[in-house]
Amino acid sequence: MANLTLVQAVNDALKTAMRTDPSVLVFGEDVGPKGGVFLATDGLTKEFGEERCFDTPLSEDGIVGAAIGMAVNGLKPVCEIQFQDFIFPAFDQIVSEAAKLRYRSGGQYTAPMVIRTPYGGGIRGGLYHSQSGEAYFCHTPGLKVVIPSTPHDAKGLLLASIDDPDPVLFLEPKALYRAVKGEVPEGKYKVDLSTLRTVREGKSVTVFCYGAMVPVVQKAAEQAAEKGIETLIIDLRTLLPLDEEGVLDAAKMTGRVVVVHEAPRFCGFGAEISALIAENAIEYMEAPIARVTGFDTPFPNTLEHHYMPDDRRVLDAIEHVYNY
Amino acid sequence: MAVKSKKNVSGSELTDEQHVALLRHMLAVRCTDERMLKLQRSGRIGFVGTAKGIEGAIIGSAYALKPQDWLWSGLREGGAAVMRGLPLSEYIAQMYCNSNDTAKGRQMCNHFQHKGSHYPSWSSVIGTQIPHGVGAAFAAKRRRLDEVHAIYFGDGATSSNGFHSGMNLAAVWKAPCVFVCVDNGWAISVCSAKQTAAEKFADKAVAYGMPGVTVDGNDVLACHAAVQEALERARAGEGPSLVVLETYRMMGHSSSDDPTRYRDDKEVAAWAAKDPIDRFEKLLIAAGTIAKDTRAQLEAELYTQIDAEIHVQEAAPKMALRTLVDDVYAEVPRHLQRQYNNFIAVAERLGHATPGDGAFPL
Ligand SMILES: Cc1ncc(C[n+]2csc(CCOP(=O)(O)OP(=O)(O)O)c2C)c(N)n1
Ligand SMILES: [Mg+2]
Numbered sequence: 001m002a003n004l005t006l007v008q009a010v011n012d013a014l015k016t017a018m019r020t021d022p023s024v025l026v027f028g029e030d031v032g033p034k035g036g037v038f039l040a041t042d043g044l045t046k047e048f049g050e051e052r053c054f055d056t057p058l059s060e061d062g063i064v065g066a067a068i069g070m071a072v073n074g075l076k077p078v079c080e081i082q083f084q085d086f087i088f089p090a091f092d093q094i095v096s097e098a099a100k101l102r103y104r105s106g107g108q109y110t111a112p113m114v115i116r117t118p119y120g121g122g123i124r125g126g127l128y129h130s131q132s133g134e135a136y137f138c139h140t141p142g143l144k145v146v147i148p149s150t151p152h153d154a155k156g157l158l159l160a161s162i163d164d165p166d167p168v169l170f171l172e173p174k175a176l177y178r179a180v181k182g183e184v185p186e187g188k189y190k191v192d193l194s195t196l197r198t199v200r201e202g203k204s205v206t207v208f209c210y211g212a213m214v215p216v217v218q219k220a221a222e223q224a225a226e227k228g229i230e231t232l233i234i235d236l237r238t239l240l241p242l243d244e245e246g247v248l249d250a251a252k253m254t255g256r257v258v259v260v261h262e263a264p265r266f267c268g269f270g271a272e273i274s275a276l277i278a279e280n281a282i283e284y285m286e287a288p289i290a291r292v293t294g295f296d297t298p299f300p301n302t303l304e305h306h307y308m309p310d311d312r313r314v315l316d317a318i319e320h321v322y323n324y
Numbered sequence: 325m326a327v328k329s330k331k332n333v334s335g336s337e338l339t340d341e342q343h344v345a346l347l348r349h350m351l352a353v354r355c356t357d358e359r360m361l362k363l364q365r366s367g368r369i370g371f372v373g374t375a376k377g378i379e380g381a382i383i384g385s386a387y388a389l390k391p392q393d394w395l396w397s398g399l400r401e402g403g404a405a406v407m408r409g410l411p412l413s414e415y416i417a418q419m420y421c422n423s424n425d426t427a428k429g430r431q432m433c434n435h436f437q438h439k440g441s442h443y444p445s446w447s448s449v450i451g452t453q454i455p456h457g458v459g460a461a462f463a464a465k466r467r468r469l470d471e472v473h474a475i476y477f478g479d480g481a482t483s484s485n486g487f488h489s490g491m492n493l494a495a496v497w498k499a500p501c502v503f504v505c506v507d508n509g510w511a512i513s514v515c516s517a518k519q520t521a522a523e524k525f526a527d528k529a530v531a532y533g534m535p536g537v538t539v540d541g542n543d544v545l546a547c548h549a550a551v552q553e554a555l556e557r558a559r560a561g562e563g564p565s566l567v568v569l570e571t572y573r574m575m576g577h578s579s580s581d582d583p584t585r586y587r588d589d590k591e592v593a594a595w596a597a598k599d600p601i602d603r604f605e606k607l608l609i610a611a612g613t614i615a616k617d618t619r620a621q622l623e624a625e626l627y628t629q630i631d632a633e634i635h636v637q638e639a640a641p642k643m644a645l646r647t648l649v650d651d652v653y654a655e656v657p658r659h660l661q662r663q664y665n666n667f668i669a670v671a672e673r674l675g676h677a678t679p680g681d682g683a684f685p686l
Binding site: 029030032033034035037038055056057058060061085086088089121122124126127128129145175210264265286295296297298300301302303304305306307308310312313315316 | 325370371421422427429431432435447448449450451480481483484485496511512513514518520533586642643645647648649652659660663664670673674675676677678679680682683684685
């Protein structure tokens with residue numbers, strides 16, 4: 001066991017995968033000698049050489065498109081998009097190609113690959129270094145979408161993603177890169193995709209969240225506990241395919257549900273959770289489902305702390321559904 | 325400073341007054357950057373991407389533009405905007421992202437705009453402005469406006485989708501634009517030799533059917549002359565061209581980048597010896613246009629102006645909370661107004677949010 005930050009756990013996962021599987025290779029903008037702008041790929045070129053970890057020209061479309069070809073032809077690409085905000089030149093390759101290759105070829109061709117990219121606010125990055133675009137990708141059958149919130153899960157989920165037979169978009173909460181630290185087992189282990197994680201047990205209110213919102217919700221839950229409200233916190237960790245049974249069980253447990261994400265509200269992931277519960281467990285609900293989200297605006301710059309859900313806003317929603 | 329209207333620098337089309345103006349504009353870029361870095365280091369502003377080393381390229385090239393021409397910024401052309409009319413007050417307000425910032429504090433630092441001198445801001449997404457400039461040039465042609473669109477971008481941006489579609493469309497449409505590639509040797513940690521396998525970035529022009537030239541980007545007069553020629557060609561209806569200004573990014577990619585992780589100090593030292601400002605200063609002294617102490621005088625004047633403006637902007641209030649939902653659409657839609665009202669109600673019950681301590685990594 002080592003005590004690692006989330007970004008160190010990502011780094012550890014990449015090294016572990018590269019040590020155990022020679023077909024794994026890492027590439028993207030500035031991932032080589034610089035080690036990535038967040039140092040997620042620090043030391044990889046040094047340990048594995050330029051053949052296995054290399055810088056690419058500034059072309060997201062090229063990075064993802066080429067990764068598909070590599071995956072089709074026997075390599076295991078783990079490419080990086082420097083910020084999730086810059087993934088859109090590659091949107092076509094992800095949505096039209098990687099996600100549909102298995103289906104359109106009747107299973108003859110597949111693209112087992114991982115696209116890692118930091119997402120989310122909290123670094124004063126303005127509207128192009130802060131977005132949470134998970135909903136765009138969750139609307140894409142054929143793709144898996146994974147978001148860790150702890151160092152342990154970051155490593156285990158990334159290793160599971162690298163071994164997965166399908167393309168995985170691995171969104172890393174950049175606000176947590178250095179803000180969380182935890183025990184991470186040495187060597188290879190996997191955290192199953194499509195299973196949620198219970199962060200905190202509670203009988204009063206269920207809060208669904210993921211990524212950088214998990215510690216925010218934990219903070220709110222502590223304050224709620226002081227008021228006698230026991231919060232069940234669920235970290236979804238794999239958004240697509242979603243552990244629907246797990247979501248419904250957790251919702252039924254309390255009959256009071258809050259969903260938290262920093263992405264805009266309209267057509268956000270909270271809408272899917274809310275609809276799932278409304279369709280399958282409405283009779284268990286004691287209160288309307290509440291969402292705490294970013295605004296339906298682009299991501300602000302100087303006002304970012306007002307935009308991002310914080311413990312105040314989460315607590316307010318918890319109390320609202322509790323007292324309903 | 326009184327300088328006679330002579331042409332003392334051999335080979336230059338410009339007058340002595342213009343030469344001194346160029347020197348002053350280049351120094352303004354360097355002095356402003358220097359102050360902005362200080363502010364960043366003391367935590368007053370968030371982030372700075374300097375133009376140190378590329379002042380000759382951006383100032384020389386943009387000096388060739390006419391007032392009605394547009395400059396589509398790729399990243400580091402803020403100093404050229406100031407030369408063309410962006411008030412220093414607005415420049416510094418943008419760096420503070422305060423309530424005097426014309427973009428309402430919405431963009432990160434170094435994302436300037438100035439409508440008066442036709443300078444739209446870049447988005448942060450590398451290369452996207454290239455087709456915009458082409459479309460605007462198309463519109464100018466269609467509307468029979470006498471304006472040329474100078475589209476700036478870096479060596480890194482030549483790998484973006486926007487570069488390829490923009491170059492192709494412009495040539496096919498014979499759009500009145502000039503592609504100005506500021507090849508400063510690096511795209512963050514990726515050197516130009518890893519960005520393209522072409523011998524020269526200018527070679528790319530051939531494939532799209534337009535002229536491409538490579539210019540010593542640390543020679544301010546050469547940059548001016550090359551872009552002037554390309555602008556004239558575009559203005560005459562002969563279509564676009566690509567001008568590549570070869571220069572060097574002396575500092576890190578930004579205030580948060582540590583370039584020693586990926587590049588050799590020797591390379592930096594070699595380029596320092598070719599500094600565009602030192603070089604031009606020497607030329608002007610040798611031609612008798614300026615005196616030995618002219619540069620120091622100009623710098624002192626510039627620092628006085630910049631410091632006075634910093635003083636003003638430092639005291640300016642932050643952007644008001646109510647702007648949170650403005651400018652998403654022409655009018656605030658009802659659902660967004662509701663979100664805002666609910667947010668205010670929470671703030672009234674529980675107090676306002678506090679800023680986090682996250683810092684920009686790149
Ligand atoms: C589409 C996109 N991908 C990645 C980035 C991150 N990024 C910001 S600047 C930069 C390098 C730009 O290099 P260049 O075009 O040479 O401009 P320079 O910084 O040298 O002026 C990168 C990769 C981005 N902003 N946009
Ligand atoms: Mg560059």
